[in-house]
Amino acid sequence: MIEVTELTKRYGSTRAVSGLTFRVEPGQVTGFLGHNGAGKSTTMRMILGLHRPTSGTALINGVRKQDLRDPMREVGALLDAAEVQGGRTAFAHLQALAYAGGIGRRRVVEVLEEVGLAGAARKRIAGFSQGMRQRLGIAAALLGDPGVLILDEPVNGLDPDGIRWLRTLLRSLAGEGRTVLLSSHLMTEMSLTADRLIIIGRGRLIEESTTADLLARFQSGVLVRSPHAARLSRALEAAGATIRSAHDAQAVEKPAPARPTNTAAPTHPSQSSRLGEEPAHARPAGTKAATHPSQDFRLSEEPVPGRLVAAGIEARAARDAGGEELLVTGLTAAAIGDIALAHGCAVHELVPRRTSLEEAFMEIAK
Amino acid sequence: MIDLVASEWLKLRSLRATYYVLAATLSAVVLTGFAAYSISRYFDTHGPGGDAVGTGLGLSADLPPVLFGMLGVFAISGEYTTGMIRLTLTTIRSRWTLLLAKAAVVAAMAAVAGQALAFATYFTAQAVVAGRPIGASFAEHTALTEVLTSGAGAAVAGVLGLGLATVLRSTPGALIALVVLPLAPTVLERFLPAPWNDWVSSLTIPSLTRQLAAVPDAGAFGPATAATVLVGYVVLSLLPATVAINHRDA
Numbered sequence: 188m189i190e191v192t193e194l195t196k197r198y199g200s201t202r203a204v205s206g207l208t209f210r211v212e213p214g215q216v217t218g219f220l221g222h223n224g225a226g227k228s229t230t231m232r233m234i235l236g237l238h239r240p241t242s243g244t245a246l247i248n249g250v251r252k253q254d255l256r257d258p259m260r261e262v263g264a265l266l267d268a269a270e271v272q273g274g275r276t277a278f279a280h281l282q283a284l285a286y287a288g289g290i291g292r293r294r295v296v297e298v299l300e301e302v303g304l305a306g307a308a309r310k311r312i313a314g315f316s317q318g319m320r321q322r323l324g325i326a327a328a329l330l331g332d333p334g335v336l337i338l339d340e341p342v343n344g345l346d347p348d349g350i351r352w353l354r355t356l357l358r359s360l361a362g363e364g365r366t367v368l369l370s371s372h373l374m375t376e377m378s379l380t381a382d383r384l385i386i387i388g389r390g391r392l393i394e395e396s397t398t399a400d401l402l403a404r405f406q407s408g409v410l411v412r413s414p415h416a417a418r419l420s421r422a423l424e425a426a427g428a429t430i431r432s433a434h435d436a437q438a439v440e441k442p443a444p445a446r447p448t449n450t451a452a453p454t455h456p457s458q459s460s461r462l463g464e465e466p467a468h469a470r471p472a473g474t475k476a477a478t479h480p481s482q483d484f485r486l487s488e489e490p491v492p493g494r495l496v497a498a499g500i501e502a503r504a505a506r507d508a509g510g511e512e513l514l515v516t517g518l519t520a521a522a523i524g525d526i527a528l529a530h531g532c533a534v535h536e537l538v539p540r541r542t543s544l545e546e547a548f549m550e551i552a553k
Numbered sequence: 554m555i556d557l558v559a560s561e562w563l564k565l566r567s568l569r570a571t572y573y574v575l576a577a578t579l580s581a582v583v584l585t586g587f588a589a590y591s592i593s594r595y596f597d598t599h600g601p602g603g604d605a606v607g608t609g610l611g612l613s614a615d616l617p618p619v620l621f622g623m624l625g626v627f628a629i630s631g632e633y634t635t636g637m638i639r640l641t642l643t644t645i646r647s648r649w650t651l652l653l654a655k656a657a658v659v660a661a662m663a664a665v666a667g668q669a670l671a672f673a674t675y676f677t678a679q680a681v682v683a684g685r686p687i688g689a690s691f692a693e694h695t696a697l698t699e700v701l702t703s704g705a706g707a708a709v710a711g712v713l714g715l716g717l718a719t720v721l722r723s724t725p726g727a728l729i730a731l732v733v734l735p736l737a738p739t740v741l742e743r744f745l746p747a748p749w750n751d752w753v754s755s756l757t758i759p760s761l762t763r764q765l766a767a768v769p770d771a772g773a774f775g776p777a778t779a780a781t782v783l784v785g786y787v788v789l790s791l792l793p794a795t796v797a798i799n800h801r802d803a
């Protein structure tokens with residue numbers, strides 16, 4: 188468990204972290220998100236007792252890092268895999284760290300195997316690739332088999348196999364009841380790995396919620412491809428949905444068309460819950476009302492580049508396949524299917540679209 | 554603490570700079586050999602009255618403290634320049650124990666290597682002198698003690714280098730300080746009035762180890778004072794370093 192309370196760090200006139208408060212619970216993978224310079228690494232350095240907070244506290248298992256009795260067995264960290272002395276072999280590097288925590292040689296061999304560096308154990312680190320260094324850094328973090336793991340951008344430089352391996356590893360470590368905090372800029376990976384997300388911007392907390400809740404809040408409708416698009420559109424609109432044709436979504440420069448008045452805020456979570464979409468997730472418990480972004484979030488008024496690219500690709504695919512594609516918000520896929528059936532409209536494709544974490548993050552952490 | 558010493562010992566052993574420094578100390582043996590040869594030639598042509606070789610240690614005495622100081626510098630400066638110090642500090646309980654463990658392994662390695670170097674220097678010098686009456690013999694009490702105190706001097710130099718590098722956190726900075734500091738007494742000596750110049754020149758590490766061995770005319774202090782000053786150097790090196798490593802962001 189990691190508890191950060193009113194944590195502030197100033198470097199000269201730079202406020203790297205300002206009054207940050209959050210908790211990282213055991214048994215979950217917690218993702219730490221924020222733009223470059225948002226203060227993620229600074230926060231991690233303070234949690235690890237490397238930098239002294241200007242004010243506030245950062246506790247691991249209830250105490251400051253410096254007060255942990257057996258630090259290596261309680262917390263493992265990867266801050267920057269490049270921060271190693273290249274002249275040593277991977278084995279000597281890990282062995283030296285292991286000795287400091289009274290950890291035996293067997294464990295060193297074990298972690299080297301676990302991270303896939305057994306074959307390079309006797310090679311000098313200077314000759315390691317970026318991904319190999321990353322694996323070595325993860326090995327160092329795992330040495331003491333700690334209950335708390337703090338990893339700063341551990342995915343960088345890993346190959347697809349490595350990324351998948353790390354994801355599985357972190358999820359299983361969290362499954363064993365450990366606390367895992369990791370930062371990354373790779374949103375797809377983060378959405379696959381993290382159960383919870385902490386998003387900061389300019390050193391302040393912006394959002395703290397589960398990944399599922401966050402994505403649910405940014406539910407972006409259902410893509411419907413139908414040869415009877417016009418008729419279906421009318422039927423869906425009559426049922427309270429908002430429709431955009433794929434062509435509108437495609438037009439990056441063109442402003443979105445005026446929306447019908449009966450669907451004021453299609454992405455508002457309370458509305459989606461009324462429509463029966465995952466009501467339990469509709470209003471995340473850990474979300475601060477003040478920072479709730481959905482009120483001023485207008486899907487069709489402020490197009491996000493990522494979404495438009497995706498929409499463009501889908502629209503092109505739809506054109507190729509024949510039939511017109513509609514982006515429907517305000518109704519579930521099931522409801523749309525039922526309405527289509529009732530109106531005798533054939534449906535060739537019915538795909539609920541989830542907003543990607545990247546899109547949600549860009550929207551939240553502007 | 555034992556665990557930390559084991560860890561730092563492995564780190565020092567697996568650092569290439571350690572071996573470069575140790576290899577470089579052999580230059581002191583070579584230099585002593587040349588100097589002893591030149592003095593022996595002078596003796597052969599001019600007879601007695603010129604310089605004596607003695608134990609031979611004095612001929613290259615300024616070199617080992619600088620080199621063993623570098624051993625201490627590299628023991629920590631690499632961690633600062635690469636940033637590995639952060640990883641190291643996450644694995645330990647209190648920072649000052651890290652410094653103490655590093656000081657212990659640097660001092661131990663410097664003492665052993667410095668002692669070996671002193672013997673090598675002594676025997677090289679005596680071999681070159683080859684029985685001429687300008688050398689020294691372990692039969693003389695001070696000759697043996699002069700050699701035997703060299704290890705202590707090397708250890709103090711190593712800890713001094715470690716302290717400098719910890720405070721300065723920069724390899725070039727620490728190396729510059731390591732060259733300038735030992736020179737300072739030699740330079741100051743020329744400007745200072747009578748008793749002071751003697752005291753100041755007696756403060757260099759090679760001079761202190763000779764005074765520790767009670768070598769005649771080695772300096773202004775007796776063995777007890779010399780020992781106190783050497784211990785003082787260790788304390789003066791480690792105190793600011795401890796404060797620095799404890800209070801600065803890593």
Ligand SMILES: Nc1ncnc2c1ncn2[C@@H]1O[C@H](COP(=O)(O)OP(=O)(O)OP(=O)(O)O)[C@@H](O)[C@H]1O
Nearest residue numbers: 198201202203221222223224225226227228229230
């Ligand atoms: N040692 C330092 N001295 C001075 N300023 C610092 C220091 N470390 C970080 N900062 C400043 O603090 C702010 C936060 O930096 P930090 O490294 O924590 O960001 P980050 O969220 O980790 O970014 P990134 O995603 O790029 O890794 C930045 O403005 C940075 O310039």
Ligand SMILES: [Mg+2]
Nearest residue numbers: 227228229339
């Ligand atoms: Mg960072």
